[in-house]
Amino acid sequence: MILEGWTAIPDAARGTALALGNLDGVHLGHAAVLRAAHAARPDLPLAALTFEPHPREHFRPDDPPFRLTLLPAKAAALAAAGAAHVFALPFDDTLAAMSAEDFIEQVLHRGLGAKHLACGPDFAFGHRRGGDVAFLQREAEARGMGLTIVPPLHHGNEAVSSTRIRRLLQDGYPDHAAEKLGRPWEIRGEVVHGDKLGRVLGWPTANMWLGRHLEPARGVYAVTVALPDGREAKGVANIGRRPTLGGDPQTRLETFIFDFAGDLYGQEIGVRLVHFLRADAKFAGLEELKTAIAEDERQARAMLG
Known part of the structure; x- marks a missing residue:
């Protein structure tokens, strides 16, 4: 179920274990973040929070297209990885201007009522990416939300990332990209x-x-x-x-x-x-x-x- 926004959330979608990130491609590393959120609180519904459009599309609209997954495909891949709900927050000027503290308070805590969070170590959020995982840990804890920081997943001898998968596809190696995505x-x-x-x-x-x-x-x-x-x-x-x-x-x-x-x-x-x-x-x-x-x-x- 795709929910666009963080207000008037149905009760069934509140109080989740929540994976955070752009999650473009929903690759094996993203799946690991979802698994970590579920493992920390298996008693809660599992959800994913992402941004639509991708923040880079908002800030640099003239860049060549770079998306691995558009929202319907991303939501389907997240559901296949176990997410019961997908929050696709509209990334606009309002969200871009929101402070890191307001993002935690207004969106994650009050809006979504998240009980546990999971993300990679380089997740950044808020105005000018002002919030990092150390800030998230401190502020989440103050509001009774748990946090799991998931180290990068390695495949072969390199970290799995959307950037690396894009490069493999641009270089003509869809088979290698598939190994990191977990599917073609x-x-x-x-x-x-x-x-x-x-x-x-x-x-x-x-x-x-x-x-x-x-x-x-x-x-x-x-x-x-x-x-x-x-x-x-x-x-x-x-x-x-x-x-x-x-x-x-x-x-x-x-x-x-x-x-x-x-x-x-x-x-x-x-x-x-x-x-x-x-x-x-x-x-x-x-x-x-x-x-x-x-x-x-x-x-x-x-x-x-």
Whole structure:
């Protein structure tokens, strides 16, 4: 259940064990924070508090999109990790100007009635990020709220972080990103009408815009696809600007779903990047492009089994 704000909270959503953070991606480190909140107070409902939009989107609206998960996908991942409630606080000028002490008193204590908090060691909050975990510990304790500070989770020999996962995706390593997320990275969105060229070439594609999602490495991927009816299909996808066809102003995601017949226009699907096959390339003409797509399909089918 997504609750937007901290006033007039239903009784069932008050008095929780609460995980705090931006939680973009809901990766293994975020799951550890949720587990710690639950372990500290298993008698309480488990909830997560996040901000929407991401504070960086509020302060730097002209930055390129960088989100790993938009709110519906984030809430679904938090629910899968055990959260009964997701508080998505609207991050606006009012919240940005709120002092760290007011955030603890007005939002966490009075608004949400939180009984126990959990966060990573670098969680910062309040006006100009004026509150750190030491301040949170002191002020929470004064109000009868417990706090668990969860050390960073390490995978391989590095800490799991949203920043690191973004870099792995931008560098063309969705398989390594998936290890840190605990699942393949998914771009979720509505299927839109393209120019039907894929159909003409023999590979009809489901087209999507990336919107506020991070743009990963441009190129061809073996993917799985979450269909609207709940089934998962396999496919091959291209993320790029179609240089062979003169180039597009916006990056698009075009997915050929194997052995699928149906109309997906206007419906939401999730495309999960499994493996990077090759970089976006410019071909001499449509015949060369068709040859490349056939090889992409062969490789993706082999890889996905």
